Amino acid sequence: MLYSPYIAAVLSLLLIALSLNISRLRLVHKVSFGDGGIKELTWAIRxxxxxxxxxxxxxxxxxxxxxxxxxxxxxxxxxxxAFVLARILYCLALFTRRLLVRQLAHALTQLLQIAAALIILAN
Incomplete structure (x- = not known):
């Protein structure tokens, strides 16, 4: 049984939630394109x-x-x-402006990608 499609599906749901947050903020702030100079929308887009x-x-x-x-x-x-958790932590830290948590979540994201790449290269 393959588990990677389930991981991809969970990541897809996270991305959909983040996209819906952008749409919500665009409606609230009446911004059609870009971020309209609204920091909260900039954070959501990023x-x-x-x-x-x-x-x-x-x-x-x-x-x-x-x-x-x-x-x-x-x-x-x-x-x-671990990757899904790292991405959720990254987003929460970005929205709540917790730089250290965001940096740690980003580092974990990178380490997990490096680990996956090394597993592939080792075989």
């Missing part, structure tokens, strides 16, 4: 954009970890759960 950038790379990596590197379910689920 949270979505950054999460999308990271999720695309990780989704590919975790799929190849599972299929090409033939990693076990425990490794795939551990990497996936």
């Amino acid at each position: 949270a979505h954009g950054n999460s999308l950038e990271q999720a695309v790379v990780f989704t590919l990596l975790i799929y190849f970890v599972e299929t090409a590197a033939e990693a076990g379910a425990t490794a795939v689920l551990a990497l996936g759960a």
